[in-house]
Amino acid sequence: MATVTERDIDCADLSTREINTLLRGLADGDQVRLTNLDARHNIAVGLHGKVQITIDGDAGYYVAGLCDGPDVVVTGHAGNGAAENLQSGSLTVAGDVGAGLAATMRGGRAVVAGSTGARAGVLMKGGDVLVGGSVGAFSCFMMQRGRMVICGDAGEHLGDSLYEGKIYVGGEIASLGADAQAAPATAEEEAELRAHCEAHGITPPPSFTAVTSMRTLYSFDAGAWKSGD
Amino acid sequence: MCGIAAVWYADPAGGPLGADLSRMLGRLAHRGHDGSGVGLASPEGLVEVHKTAEGPAELAAEHALETRTGSHGVGHVRMATETAVDAARAHPFTAPGHPEVCVVHNGHVTNAEQLRFALERRGVHFSTDNDSEVIAAYIDAGLSDGHPLEDILRRSIDELDGTFSYVVMTPEALGVARDRFAAKSLMVAETDDWTAICSEGRGLPGTGWRRREVGAGEVRTWRR
Structure with missing residues (x-):
């Protein structure tokens, strides 16, 4: 029978390497709470497996980046590059995060109750x-797949040069980027988005605007490329 | 990289400025090992600058920062990228001839030489080859021409090329500006009693208040 560990790790006297080594040693189902982390950078990066990590307080840069499986919760704020290149699993942040949230994300889920800095979701795949x-500004630049739901406002150049994927904005859009277009979300989308927000404890806005690609910047013939012509 | 810190107390009588800046710089020390410095403003309108090629701990010890009070101030830890590692090139930089205007900067102004040449033609004599000194002189030139600080900072978004987040301090004001690409992180936290500005959240004092990033191309000032 597998043993599941639930424990607190006091990070006050541990180096970043020591903390991450402990996290790498966790087995599927293990649950840990990191205390006294002091908003250090590069915590819970590159982890595999279904472990649950709660960071008590603030996290620094790149929290839950490059992960494939873990569910990471930050009870405070997080810094730049949170959930960057996340493969699967989740990051949930109770406060705000810095720039580059979920940049190059490939899978999984990132939920931020507060606001983010610039370049959220750039190059999402x-x-x-x-x-x-x-x-903030430049969010979803060159987004290729996935979904970004923003209940508040979006900064300048939202969705610049996005290929695919879908962006929903509940508030004001400062400006759209090149090749991005906006339209009201459909009734089905509205209903699904409201349920999505409520499922994560976030109050949905009265309505959403959907932002998608106009596909005028595509620079290659995807069909021809696939057939090898 | 570099790290920026600044504090503005709502009460004009000020607060424990040296201790607050020192603590913030200590928590940003990983952002730069090539120097540190502070600019301290007193309620009487005096500005003094202390800087060193050492780290924030040495700076604090040398100038007894824990005991220093003030109305507002700026601090910096430096990671040198272009110019020599010495105390003269540590931040804050004061405007040539006007030491009451001082700047802490994170980034790289790529048209600094153009601006330097234009300012030299106005009679400005620079003491270093550092691009951050150019920002201080640029702002001072605008103030000397009678422009409001906020207008100068707003204009700097267009006229400074490159990446920059900077904080400028005068005896009666504090201002922040961040380039249009928001390349260099800068956060602001505010309470009824104080405003703190910092490169990273971990440098901000305590928790329990809302913090946010300075936006791309955003400018903001605080004034008495």
């Missing part, structure tokens, strides 16, 4: 991002 507040 999959996954699901939910932001309860607003996102």
